[in-house]
Amino acid sequence: MAFDIGGSGLKAAVIDDDGQLLGEHLRLPTPHPCPPGLLVDTLVGMAASLPAFDRIAIGFPGMIRHGRVLTAVNLSKDDEWRGLELGRVLSDRLGGRPARLVNDADMQGMALVTGEGLEFVFTFGTGVGTSLFRDGELMPHMELGHHPLHKDATYEECLGEAARVAAGNHHWNRHLRRALAMVEVLLRPDRIHIGGGNARHVEGELPPGVVIGSNEAGLLGGAVLWRGAPPKG
Secondary structure: OEEEEOOOEEEEEOEOOOOOEOOOOEEEEOOOOOOHHHHHHHHHHHHHOOOOOOOEEEEEOOOEEOOEEOOOOOOOOHHHHOOOOHHHHHHHHOOOOOEEEEEHHHHHHHHHOOOOOEEEEEEEOOOEEEEEEEOOEEOOOOOHHHOEEEOOEEHHHHHOHHHHHHHOHHHHHHHHHHHHHHHHHHHOOOEEEEEOHHHHHOOOOOOOOEEEOOOOHHHHHHHHHOOOOOOOO
16 A cells, blocks of 8 residues: 655555556545644545555655654644654554555655666655655655755745746746756756656756656555665664
């Protein structure tokens, strides 16, 4: 069972060990505000209508450390979430099946990267997610979305859904090019992957080494999450 938790939508699907969907995935709007109890009840309800499963993978829109939520900016107040072992809570509610919890951009990146060289992942939706991989190994998570990009505005303030709606796709794409150039200066990655629901709004030719991935990667990365040891941190 893979859960892809977003600021605007919740997705759930049963996938096999190769990351293939077993049937259709479910999608529901994310409640707002979305405190922990409401989110867990909603996810458990979604799981009840899907085929049988034996493990759980969770992609969460916030900082995760040692299995605990540190931030959940696009769901509800951080202090409602801070310290919650969401994987353990869902495991308990779903029959004791083992669960692994990572940032949603990290899980999406697991399905997008090639495993060769330094690869950076941008996800664009309600907010902005990022992840970094070296030869397929997930590096420590950075919340680059909350770092300044242009003047005093952060990546998320320039490239989140609210900014796209307010400024329009043309202006949003200008900020996207600025963000890609910034990542190139900072990291010199071999490849940059773009994912998330708003990847469909990317216009024009992209710089060399920048590719757009499937929006289903947020779920399919759940299979990769269960290969080998759990991610560090």
